[in-house]
Amino acid sequence: MDFISKNFVYKTLPLRDLIERAAKEENTEYFLNSHEYYYLRSLGSDPRGREIADVKKQFPSIASDITVPKFFNDKDFFSSVFRIGSSGVQLWTHYDIMDNILIQICGKKRVTLFSPDDALNMYLVGDKSLVIDIDNPDLNKYPRFRNVKRYECMMEPGDILFIPALWFHNALALEFGIAVNIFWKHLPHDLYDKKDPYGNKDLVPAARALLAVENAVKQLDVLPEEYRQFYGKRMITALENRFTKR
Ligand SMILES: O=C(O)CCC(=O)C(=O)O
Numbered sequence: 001m002d003f004i005s006k007n008f009v010y011k012t013l014p015l016r017d018l019i020e021r022a023a024k025e026e027n028t029e030y031f032l033n034s035h036e037y038y039y040l041r042s043l044g045s046d047p048r049g050r051e052i053a054d055v056k057k058q059f060p061s062i063a064s065d066i067t068v069p070k071f072f073n074d075k076d077f078f079s080s081v082f083r084i085g086s087s088g089v090q091l092w093t094h095y096d097i098m099d100n101i102l103i104q105i106c107g108k109k110r111v112t113l114f115s116p117d118d119a120l121n122m123y124l125v126g127d128k129s130l131v132i133d134i135d136n137p138d139l140n141k142y143p144r145f146r147n148v149k150r151y152e153c154m155m156e157p158g159d160i161l162f163i164p165a166l167w168f169h170n171a172l173a174l175e176f177g178i179a180v181n182i183f184w185k186h187l188p189h190d191l192y193d194k195k196d197p198y199g200n201k202d203l204v205p206a207a208r209a210l211l212a213v214e215n216a217v218k219q220l221d222v223l224p225e226e227y228r229q230f231y232g233k234r235m236i237t238a239l240e241n242r243f244t245k246r
């Protein structure tokens with residue numbers, strides 16, 4: 001999946017049909033073409049997406065099939081999300097702001113992780129990396145991606161991967177797959193954005209800081225280009241001096 005060219009569309013299907021279609025490479029019933037891929041990221045039942053995904057609430061008859069390991073306190077639970085997809089679907093590299101366990105239920109999946117320390121090498125737009133093809137990256141366009149340290153694992157049914165908050169991850173399904181991931185709040189709850197059904201909005205102080213930077217950059221717009229560039233560089237220096245550049 002490519003969030004830049006948007007090579008996907010959102011459609012509705014009963015869960016049974018989704019599973020049947022996603023498990024096959026070719027389908028007689030389809031939306032766009034008989035070889036299309038499917039990916040479900042479950043949500044809450046509120047169509048405006050304000051309810052939080054919870055397998056226990058939205059899929060009560062099958063929820064007890066999963067035993068969630070006790071990695072966190074019940075009061076910190078945020079959401080449990082179904083991830084069901086065709087073989088070959090690759091989810092773009094992104095970070096989430098909560099600690100997370102990804103439970104693989106069926107199918108093989110390759111998960112590639114990059115440390116938050118590599119944030120400057122990831123070419124981020126929001127929570128996503130512009131480097132879509134991590135196996136064959138365009139190093140002319142994204143030269144610093146050459147420096148990243150890559151961590152890779154193969155997940156098989158029954159495997160659980162701990163994905164710490166801020167760690168970039170990219171998931172490539174090597175077979176039709178069913179997974180559930182669970183996000184929880186490992187920081188004081190008031191730091192999290194209350195209107196965040198996906199669990200991927202930046203922490204409140206971080207979002208404020210990012211907005212302040214954008215506003216600061218806008219202040220320079222009234223200056224001649226030469227000055228804008230110069231003070232842009234001074235801002236970069238100010239930030240570089242405050243944060244370790246790894
Ligand atoms: O398994 C996937 O398809 C994606 C998993 C993911 O992004 C997550 O657990 O946060």
Ligand SMILES: [Fe+2]
Binds near residue numbers: 094095
């Ligand atoms: Fe994720």
